[in-house]
Amino acid sequence: MAGGGGGQYELNLTPYIDLMSTLIVFLLMTAVWNQIAVLSTDSSSTTASDSPAQPDPNRVTLSVTIMPGYIEMAENQQTKRIPHIEGKVDRSRFAEALKDWKARFPTRNDVILNTENTVTYQMLISTFDELVGNDFPDVGVSTQ
Amino acid sequence: MGRKSRLILPPGYHVKPKYDLTYLRHRREQHGKRSMDFGLSLTAMIDMFSTLVIFLLLNFSATGEAYFVSKNVVIPTAINARPLETAPLVSITKDSVMLDSHVVGSNPVNVTESDLEMPQLVEGLRKLKALQDNLKEAGIEQKAQINIQADENTPVVKIKRVMTILIQEGFTGINFAVREIRPEDA
Numbered sequence: 094m095a096g097g098g099g100g101q102y103e104l105n106l107t108p109y110i111d112l113m114s115t116l117i118v119f120l121l122m123t124a125v126w127n128q129i130a131v132l133s134t135d136s137s138s139t140t141a142s143d144s145p146a147q148p149d150p151n152r153v154t155l156s157v158t159i160m161p162g163y164i165e166m167a168e169n170q171q172t173k174r175i176p177h178i179e180g181k182v183d184r185s186r187f188a189e190a191l192k193d194w195k196a197r198f199p200t201r202n203d204v205i206l207n208t209e210n211t212v213t214y215q216m217l218i219s220t221f222d223e224l225v226g227n228d229f230p231d232v233g234v235s236t237q
Numbered sequence: 238m239g240r241k242s243r244l245i246l247p248p249g250y251h252v253k254p255k256y257d258l259t260y261l262r263h264r265r266e267q268h269g270k271r272s273m274d275f276g277l278s279l280t281a282m283i284d285m286f287s288t289l290v291i292f293l294l295l296n297f298s299a300t301g302e303a304y305f306v307s308k309n310v311v312i313p314t315a316i317n318a319r320p321l322e323t324a325p326l327v328s329i330t331k332d333s334v335m336l337d338s339h340v341v342g343s344n345p346v347n348v349t350e351s352d353l354e355m356p357q358l359v360e361g362l363r364k365l366k367a368l369q370d371n372l373k374e375a376g377i378e379q380k381a382q383i384n385i386q387a388d389e390n391t392p393v394v395k396i397k398r399v400m401t402i403l404i405q406e407g408f409t410g411i412n413f414a415v416r417e418i419r420p421e422d423a
Contacts, residue, residue, distance in 0.1 A: 106279055113286040120293035129306070130318030131384065131412035159393075210394035214387050215313040217396070218415055222315040234411075236397045236404065 132221050134234045155194060155229075156205040159212050159220055166190055182219045191227035203231040305338065306386065313389040315415035322382065324412065325365055327358075327403070329387035329395055336361040344395055355402055362406040382410035 158165040163176045164187060175186050194201075204224055208217055217234070224232050306312060307328050328335040334342035334355060342355035369379040383403055387396055400411060 106283070109283070110279070110286070113283070113290060116290050117286065117293065120290070120297060124293060124296060128417045129312065129321050129414055130315070130417040131321050131414055132315055132318050133410065133412045135410050208393045208397070210392060210397070212393050213389065214391045214393060214396055215389035217393050218313040218315055218389075218413060221413070222317050222415075226317040234397075234400065236401045 132218065132225060132232075134221075134232055153198065153201075154205065155198065155201060155203070156207060157220060157224065158207040158209070159216055160209045161211055164220065166194075168194075182216060182223070184219070184223055187220070187223050188227055191224065191229065195228055202229055203233065204229045205233050205235055207235045207237065307335070310386055310388045311390075312386060312414055312416045314418045316418060316420050318415050318417050321384070321414065322380075322412070324380070324382040324384045324410075325408075326384045326386060326414075327399060329385065329391055329399055331388065331391070334358060334399060336365075355399075358399070358402055359406060362403065362408065366407055380410055381408050382412060383408040384412045384414055386414040 153168050156167045158167065159182075163174045164182060166173045166175065173190065175183055175190060177183060206217070206221060206224065221232055221234070224230075305326070307330055309330050310328065326337055328338075329344065332344055333340050334344060336358060339361065341357040341361050369381070372379050385396065385399065403409075403411060
């Protein structure tokens, strides 16, 4: 065949291997192996004392208290208890109760979270997580 | 003619074993000389590289931060968490309290609400606050935030004790470090 190369061609793999090696090193160095995230509480509104606003007497205070055997949900003085299941928060019943709160107080995003001293940190986080997941993102953790 | 040409023959291989290992014999006769015409097979390496790159790209996260988790700490899990932001880290372990990997307080077994004295933690926080104030004066806005990490079985009283000091020192934005999980894994 006139003008035909007729030879055997080989793909030059050197740049490809260089690129791959660089990419692998970069990705390994920047890889995030721990999927760490945060649950945030901001106590600035409760600690700022420059111009304390008068509390609204008609405003209902929503609070959740974690006790060793149950969770107590309180609207002012009216309380409701949700017992733990096998030492853990009953998340389904707690979520139902929070949905009920949200239906009755749709504009409220804030809840005060109290804890008894002996409960575990995991229980605090589980309850906090459930509150955030049910549209109560403004959770104030009480240090009392 | 043909018969005459075969009168003188060079001495050849005379051993006639039952199983003649022809390949091995030829190798020995070459006296260790190897053919210079060989190629490295790159197929397997390129396959491995490609698989590794795809795996790492799928796991790539642009929002994550390098985060040091203490050896004795099992971080609690949560579903509805938000991405971690860089902030000073307070680690609460069974025995001690650390601020950015410096031990700044101890955690006795029986902590009560009145055990609020952690002078080293207070000192460390004041140094941080002074640094943040300097940055603020230089026009770099700093949030008064702090990250807390603690073992999932830590009694809450130990967390509250640290939180009280943090709030007193002006660190009002407190972030609890959690390990994010999917709802189906909860």
